[in-house]
């Protein structure tokens with residue numbers, strides 16, 4: 001659960017393109033897809049929604065996610081996302097996920113492998129809250 005006091009002064013983040021967040025790690029092993037995500041991917045691949053879903057998705061507990069064919073996301077090639085412009089919300093909103101925005105999880109799960117933390121743009125508390133809110137919609 002996000003802790004407001006953790007991000008009230010804002011957080012600097014700019015993706016450094018390492019691809020590390022696209023690799024399965026424990027509980028963060030799935031790339032979940034909203035309907036909007038599947039529609040964006042379908043357009044990207046020039047497929048119908050149903051063909052994209054059949055080819056690339058599986059369902060777990062009622063939620064679609066990209067098929068897990070290996071430890072890496074199936075769209076990760078040479079540490080780069082091959083579908084970057086069509087990447088899903090889950091990827092767009094990293095690292096502003098409710099479950100990691102607290103000191104304990106941030107230090108244990110994010111700082112160590114995400115090279116983008118502490119770099120680039122300073123996201124204000126308001127911007128972070130807007131990103132958190134967008135994940136509930």
Ligand code: SF4
Nearest residue numbers: 022073075076081091
């Ligand atoms: S869709 Fe792209 S950005 Fe998202 S996990 Fe897969 S390779 Fe990474």
